[in-house]
Amino acid sequence: MTASPMVNRLLIGLLALLAFVPLYAQWAGEPFLITFLSRVLIFALAALSLNIILGFGGLVSFGHALYLGLGAYSVGLLAHYQIDNGWLQLLVTVASCAVVGLLTGWVSLRTTGISFIMITLAFAQMFYYLFVSLKQYGGDDGLSISLKSDFGFIHLGSPITLYYAAFVLVALVLWWKQRMIQAPFGLVLQGCRMNEARMKSLGFPTLRYKLSAYVLACVIAGLAGLLYANLTGYTSPAYLNWTISGELIVMVVLGGMGTVAGPLIGTLVLLVCEELLKAWTSHWPIILGPLIVLVVMTARRGLVGYLMRGKSSP
Amino acid sequence: MSPALQTHALVKRYGGLLATDQVSLSLAAGEVHAIIGPNGAGKTTLIGQLSGDLSPDSGEIDLLGQTITHQTSWQRALSGLGRSYQISSTFPEFTVLQCVALALQAHRGNSFDTWRPLLSRTEQTTRAEQAIAQAGLSSRAQRHVSELAHGERRQLELAMVLVAEPRVLLLDEPTAGMSHHETHSVVDLLASFKGRYSILLVEHDMQAVFALADTISVLVNGRIIASGRPAEIRDNPDVRTAYLGDEELPQ
């Protein structure tokens, strides 16, 4: 599970490139590039968080968009009441994601396999319907956000600031995961994925660790949601929809599960593909759908796995 | 001194099948107690109930004087019970060293450290390497489990259970699939543990059993039909009948 030097170099190169995007975009007069890549970074952050439980832990959560939505609504609801203090919004994001994650995680992690997938999906939909039914907060139409998050020393109303906020978070999480993979917590998670019965018989209270990882992933996804609301200036139940959860899984798997860099690469590739397809035809899901099926049937370990084949042991 | 491990009338049913039938046995401290019996006798089911992987339908289990019948397997492991599996149960993507270090980590406080590599903990890594050496696997410590031969996986299985120095060992056919030479090493190793560890040993290899065991219990169709010193078991007519055609008891 250790990344080969080549992949590490690729990752650093990619990060370096991404660091210079705003400068290039300003020089070339292409602000769309900043918006698009901000979106890539934000979803990469969410995908990285999903990878903690999916890649390391082997838990197929089909409801991860719930936490993206909670983060977005934390901003939206507070902004609705004229509260644009970023720190307060951050607190609400972290608290709501932690509590909801703890509760849904505790119920969901009592099951495995197909049940776990379905339950995480059901919980996310439950909150989807909850936000749809909150007519006073926009309901189905969503809530527009005119006041962006103000953290004092930075203000997420500026596209470039938002871009770098996302970039820094992605870089930090990437670094953290790189460490986590070899640290006790990461090894326990991977052990649980490979052979949970043995982990228990060795003396590990596995539920504790799976739940901790789950809550951690939820909170990080919430951060992505907070950034996303600032990017779009909008929040809606659609952010919690199962299609978003599905896309997050595609991003993780496409890039390569269990690898550190995978989610970033997967997100970039998927969103670029979507943009290209959207430009070509309005019926782009007809092509993307079968494309995903094809990728699943053929490339078993994702793009990073494909690059790493032969460089490390099986 | 109270027994290291004791069961009282353990019963386990699978539908109509009585896999464990009123099993009461006792493992004295520091001794090797072997469980033998024909295939399908229910040996692994019994071990499963002792380790906590399965729960009995009735009966009690005591470990080091404490009743553990309803404790989870991880609680029992932390109380000093170690179990090895008949079919090697390890972590395919890890290296041998990672597997053994992880096995030890369970007994070294919590594992919420998300930053420092496990293998940077020198005391633990050294101890893990010792256990790997004990199991005779030092030359393969850096190999991934998927690269190991069958006999080597059995050695890993043993290292993983020994590293935490559990007071009571449940060994389910530790020499299964090993060569003659490897079996000999394991028997010597287990013999060296007498007095320090208490071992409940399920085995098919009769030479190993008679070389190691202080007490032998014979399990047939889920029921213990005989229990006593090796010499008594060897001369027991019921045991010979049960084994007719299955095994040759050494003279």
Add this chain to the structure above:
Amino acid sequence: MTLSLFLIQLLNGLQLGVLLFMLSAGLTLVFGIMNFVNLAHGCMYMMGAYFAATALAASGSFIVAAVVAVLGGGLLGIVIERLMAQHLYMRDHLDQVLATFGLILFFNELARWIWGASPVFMSVPPALSGTVSILGVTYPTYRFFIILVGLLCAVGCWLLISRTRVGMLIRAGSVNPTMVSALGVNIGLLNALIFSLGGALAGVAGLMSGPILSVQPGMGEPVLILVMIVIVIGGIGSIQGAFYAALMVGLIDTAGRAFLPMLLREFIDRSIAQAAGPAIASMLTCIFMATVLALRPRGLFPVKNG
């Protein structure tokens, strides 16, 4: 709250319940026997509804529409199984989730392309457009018809599972799939059969739903999630579990939506009840599921493993 209102909601709950059963029966078998996460089940329901609506508009006959829906659903099931599902049985659930997710994207857009984004209208057959009197209340004939069809399907499933050889193989397969194939049964044929049975049932559900719900792209997924809740509560692989769970979920969801806001208004400030009522009602089935799982993680009628 009058007795007649209560009875009407009871019947509505039954009607939703049998619809959920028709969808969950096939899916729980696919989950339980082939261990295959088929998220595309909602697509067969949606396509069944579209096939039925189109056939009805073209022929004017509900019977023709019914035949088209059943055959179309069944055929779609076989096609999905042979072309894609059979290659993924041995893969882990994640791959299956992704592949069927891809199918959902494809089918929803296909529907949008062929039939447009707006709901397609499907009329209630004239013979069933009146009302009937049941238990002293006046109830739409068509909805009562759905209840009858659903119960008929349930009986049919029961007969198939418990009285036929195929049913016996299915039951054996849900307890021990490897053993069944080791016994030399043509497992490929059995799997295709199960998929097409699920597809046919989904087609019937789509047909029945057409006149009372919106036939539009994406109609499958909200129902699918409710179906998955039913399956989890009932126990994966258990048709009996699916039946009871479907009725329970149907009743709870319907009663919750109908009565909870009313009930809340008795206890809390009207404006809060107005807002909270629908919100909590929509979460009721999930809360029910969470409660069941907290007590019985494997569902109410788990299939005992061999």
